[in-house]
Amino acid sequence: MFKKPFNVKKNTNQRSSDTRKLFNRLKEEVNVDPNLEKKGQLAQVKLTNFEGTQMNVYTIAKTPMFFEFDDTGNLYPSVYYMWDNPKTFPVLVCHEPVLSYLENGADLMLPGVIKSAQFPIPTLRKGGPVAIAFYSSETGMVSGPSAVGCSLMSSETMAENNYKGRGVQILHVFRDQLWEFGPKGLPPTCSVEEWVSFGKGRDEGLEDEDEEEEENNDGEEEESKEKVNAEEEIPEEPMENLLVRCFLAGLKYRFTRNMLPMDVGQFYSQCVLACIPDGRKLDMKKTHFKKFATFLKETNDLNDEWIIRVAPNKQKKGADVVSEVNFSNKLFRDFEVTDEKIVDSAPKDKEQFEAPTILEFFAVTEPVSRLFPRCSKGELLAVRKIREYVANYVNERDLSDGKSVRLDPVLANITHIKTESAVWADIMKEIQARMTPTWHIQWADGREIVRKVNPPKVEFKIENRAGNKKVTLINGLAMFGIDIRKICHQIQTGVATSVSSQWEVQGVEGPQVLVQGNQIHFIADMLTRTYAIEKKYMKGTELAIKKKR
CATH class of the missing domain: 3.10.400.20 (Sulfate adenylyltransferase)
Structure with missing residues (x-):
């Protein structure tokens, strides 16, 4: 329709x-x-x-x-x-x-x-x-x-x-x-x-209309009592008010022009959420906006003049960036800080940082569908589940031969192995090679994303600049929920060198961090110890300076 x-x-x-x-x-x-x-x-x-x-x-x-x-x-x-x-x-x-x-x-x-x-x-x-x-x-x-x-x-x-x-x-x-x-x-x-x-209350009410009327009458009496008690309590600040305060504080004290254009998700996490007062929690789902993009749109519509403009990200399909900010907006100029956090506290240690959860799956494809009869095309399976399906297939057809497996026409066609039998490791490797690798990433703030074919990775590059000076380029940090300004400060104080970030680099997802000199050893070790990122999610660590024996 x-x-x-x-x-x-x-x-x-x-x-x-x-x-x-x-x-x-x-x-x-x-x-x-x-x-x-x-x-x-x-x-x-x-x-x-x-x-x-x-x-x-x-x-x-x-x-x-x-x-x-x-x-x-x-x-x-x-x-x-x-x-x-x-x-x-x-x-x-x-x-x-x-x-x-x-x-x-x-x-x-x-x-x-x-x-x-x-x-x-x-x-x-x-x-x-x-x-x-x-x-x-x-x-x-x-x-x-x-x-x-x-x-x-x-x-x-x-x-x-x-x-x-x-x-x-x-x-x-x-x-x-x-x-x-x-x-x-x-x-x-x-x-x-x-x-x-x-909906339990609704289903019970439909069974007996008379009981529903009585329950409603009782509910009205209880509700009136609750209202009397509520009047004695101090009312809590609406979630919408907290959102507006943190938005204006982040825009005024944490955002600068040189960050434009900035990914909307990064703006929300690094500017808005960073301003939440101590002891408070901002839950977007408890506001009538439900989504941060809806809040931005309605904020512009409700005022006489716009305050922030959002445009599609040309580098990443389906994502938006903050393209322009009206710093002369009256709402922006008149905002005064109360209890919002406008200055970063000391960098969090490893125990305090909540690393994203990354789960690896394989999507069922047409060539391997006969091994997974109860799964539809595109369904995600963990490695353990794939092993169970293959083991059931082998056992049902009595193909097991000790540590090896005899290949019937189906297995031979899927794995492309030319011998009559093969070890379990080779069979599993070939089956997974004909499925689509998929990674499910969930951040601590509840955001989720699914990536196919290519896993999320922190990528290191070494380039020569003017005077044959080497610089380290770091890409992909934002995918792991890392605060760019915080890690720049940690690198700067850790190796006593110049560090900067660029927010719009062609062919790079998210911001890029530039560090003077070859600092891959220090940065990779810090990502592992402080941010709990596994080495398998890092690319280019072999470019580090070889340690002398």
């Missing part, structure tokens, strides 16, 4: 009476009070998709929350609404690899739906809205919901058909054009226990 770009015909802000009508209509549909920013501006966007279908999209604070067709009475949620309100609409849970098929335009087939005590099939009506979440067996986490569609059967009909056939017509999915129309956030993840706990 939104796989290809659509044409916006009209975008109209709605009156408060229209807003109330929409919220009342939604409350009748989901039978609960949804978590919505009711003070945000509601707008109706009339558009036509690539198939010529006319529809209405309702946005709140410029984030698409619902959509509907002119000829139907259903109000469908967007993935942005479902991320804030999981289980307010019926939700089916599928295995994570199913998402790639839905993104390519396929409808949901019922055999792909998980049916268990933890993920029961909800009550569905034919033609009604339904959302789809995804469970990862590798991490044990549930993400989403990341797809929305129209149920093609009722839940009773699904059971009668033994859960076979097409179950849901997919209308909207994560990373489609409707998602692009919003702030482009990532789906939230939670544990299975947290997922099961979502």
Whole structure:
């Protein structure tokens, strides 16, 4: 439905009476009070998709929350609404690899739906809205919901058909054009226990309306008591206020013009988070912005003059950089420091630094798919899991011969080994060589990224400059969550030499650090001892000066 770009015909802000009508209509549909920013501006966007279908999209604070067709009475949620309100609409849970098929335009087939005590099939009506979440067996986490569609059967009909056939017509999915129309956030993840706990009150209320009314009455009395007690407590500062204070403090006291252009993620971690007062914690998910990019956009829109501009990163697809800052902005000039940290404390030692977690996987490819019958193409497997699958394959066909394995036609075709048998190490090496190496990186602040083919690495280079002087170039430090200014200070004081950083170098991901002289020995040792980075994630250490015996 939104796989290809659509044409916006009209975008109209709605009156408060229209807003109330929409919220009342939604409350009748989901039978609960949804978590919505009711003070945000509601707008109706009339558009036509690539198939010529006319529809209405309702946005709140410029984030698409619902959509509907002119000829139907259903109000469908967007993935942005479902991320804030999981289980307010019926939700089916599928295995994570199913998402790639839905993104390519396929409808949901019922055999792909998980049916268990933890993920029961909800009550569905034919033609009604339904959302789809995804469970990862590798991490044990549930993400989403990341797809929305129209149920093609009722839940009773699904059971009668033994859960076979097409179950849901997919209308909207994560990373489609409707998602692009919003702030482009990532789906939230939670544990299975947290997922099961979502919406329990709603399910119990649907079983007995009378009990629900009594519980609501009791709840109102308890709520009134809580309000009385809350009045006696000192109110805590809203998370939005803390974010604004740290943003302005970081912009005014930690950011300089020569850092432009600067990656948005680095600006957030090195300028904004660095200003958080002692004893406080900034949680972006507890603000109504949810994403830092949304905060930057709304900050510019709410003021008479812009304060910061963001542009796409030309060196890295999908990333943004801070391209320009308006230092004459009134909000910027009038800001005064209270308890924000505008000066760095002493460098943290090894115990205090939280190194990113790097997990190595291999993605299943077509040539090796016969060895992994229960895995779909692209599914990530750890080395231990690959070994289990191969061992099961060998044992089922009685191919084991002591420390060697006899090669049947399948193994011979995959490994390209010409002999009749081979040792386990050679077979595993050849199988992994025909899979896609993938690295999952998770930083201490919760950010995650997946890299394929090339692992994250700190790269050392030695170059000759004017007067045949040697300099050490260091690339890739930001990928490991290292504060560039802090490590520059550590190198400068450690080897008593000049250190500088460049924030925009062609062909380099993130900032580049330049150190006078060949200092690879000292820097590599510091990265290992202080920042807990393994040597396998360093490249170019052989360029260090050879120690004399």
